[in-house]
Amino acid sequence: MELSIKERLILIHVLPKEGNVLTLKIVRKLREDLSFSEAEHKEFKITQTPDGVVSWDDTNTTKKNVEIGEKATDIIIDGLKDLDKRKKLTEDHLPIWEMFINESS
Numbered sequence: 001m002e003l004s005i006k007e008r009l010i011l012i013h014v015l016p017k018e019g020n021v022l023t024l025k026i027v028r029k030l031r032e033d034l035s036f037s038e039a040e041h042k043e044f045k046i047t048q049t050p051d052g053v054v055s056w057d058d059t060n061t062t063k064k065n066v067e068i069g070e071k072a073t074d075i076i077i078d079g080l081k082d083l084d085k086r087k088k089l090t091e092d093h094l095p096i097w098e099m100f101i102n103e104s105s
Contacts, residue, residue: 001099002063005044005056008034010096014079023075030072040064076100 003011012034015027036046045057068076077100083089089097 001066001068003066004063026072033066
């Protein structure tokens, strides 16, 4: 799946921090795949403020192909539905919602 910097960052935050052993192994691998290499940090000029705000050169529209399997997709969908249930979705989540929830419907 081709993902932008923003989409990758949002997905990283949708993934659960807790779960069972099998789920956490999938989440760990997916976090690694969504994360940014040193070369990407340099190319995209990615920075993070002390309070956690991430910024980058948004003129660079390069996307990364990230392999997201069936179980990983289920984990992402569960994370999005949990945010929705708790009324914690933001406008930034909508493209990700449409990418995963509308595809699976």
